[in-house]
Amino acid sequence: MANIKSAKKRILVIETKTLRNKMIKSRVKTLVKKVDAAVAAGDKSAAAASLKAAVVAIDKAAAKGIFHKNTAARKVSRLSRAVNKIA
Numbered sequence: 001m002a003n004i005k006s007a008k009k010r011i012l013v014i015e016t017k018t019l020r021n022k023m024i025k026s027r028v029k030t031l032v033k034k035v036d037a038a039v040a041a042g043d044k045s046a047a048a049a050s051l052k053a054a055v056v057a058i059d060k061a062a063a064k065g066i067f068h069k070n071t072a073a074r075k076v077s078r079l080s081r082a083v084n085k086i087a
Contacts, residue, residue: 021066028057028067032079039082047083054079 002008031054038047055076062072 024061031057035079044086051083
């Protein structure tokens, strides 16, 4: 355990940020699963709606530095491609 006051504070701050990052990552994963489920069911309108929500969440996570911008772009691209393949 840290002895210095500033180090103790950093531990608390990092803990808070870690929880926030986990929450955001979990939300993104849930939204991606919703898109995948709609694609698997072949429901174009539901897939498009859930894609929109997932893209917003992924972009926000990338803006906050939780995902690298290329990772976010890759995730969005793969989801969009999957939704567009539904005929």
